[in-house]
Amino acid sequence: MIKVKIYTIGRCKDSWLQEALEEYEKRLSNQMQFEWILAKNNEELEAKVQSPWISLDPKGELIDSPALSKKWMKLLQAHGSRLNILIGGSDGIPKTLLNKSVWIWSLSPLTFTHQMTRLILLEQLYRAVEIEAGSEYHK
Numbered sequence: 001m002i003k004v005k006i007y008t009i010g011r012c013k014d015s016w017l018q019e020a021l022e023e024y025e026k027r028l029s030n031q032m033q034f035e036w037i038l039a040k041n042n043e044e045l046e047a048k049v050q051s052p053w054i055s056l057d058p059k060g061e062l063i064d065s066p067a068l069s070k071k072w073m074k075l076l077q078a079h080g081s082r083l084n085i086l087i088g089g090s091d092g093i094p095k096t097l098l099n100k101s102v103w104i105w106s107l108s109p110l111t112f113t114h115q116m117t118r119l120i121l122l123e124q125l126y127r128a129v130e131i132e133a134g135s136e137y138h139k
Contacts, residue, residue, distance in 0.1 A: 002032040002081045006121070007049050009039055009089035009114055017115055024122035031129055034122075042094050045086065052102045053084035055093045056117060060104035065138060068124060069131035075103065087117050 012018045025034050039045040054075070063071065075083060079102070086093050086101070098104060107120050130137035 002076060002083075003035070004032055004082075004125075005035045005037055005050070005084045006087065006118070007037045007039065007045055007053070007084060008087040008118065009041065009045060011038060012115055012118065014115065017119060020119050021122060024119070024126050027126050028122070028129065032125070042089060042091065045088075046094060046097060049086060049097065050084055051100070052079050052082075053086050053097075053100075054103045054105055055086045055088075055098050055101040056107060056121065057088070057093055057098060057104050058106050058109055058111060060106035062106045062109070065124065065127050066131055069128040071103070072125070072128045073132055078102075085121065087114050087121070089114060 012021065028034070037048055039048055086097060088094075107117065107124065112120065127138055
């Protein structure tokens, strides 16, 4: 079982968004187990994070979904099916954490709220798994 910890600032306040997150977690539940680690600020995020981690940052690597699927599978193999993902707050992820990332990934050059980033992240992980499985989801 793949275990993914997602470190993020703040809580998910909107019920519709929480329902959408739960839907993707349900879709992935046969392959991945998620744990959400919530921090109040960047200092708390730095204190809580565990290696290895992927940082989400607008200046990170932009890749398409098929390339993400390959990259995700390689990262899981390299790190024993255990990965952590960081979502920063309004000021982004501190440089000290970015510099220690195994990968800095950009979901988009656009700026999203950290809450919307959660949903986009889970959908892209689901898409990556479905591409790897050869399903019709990506088409």
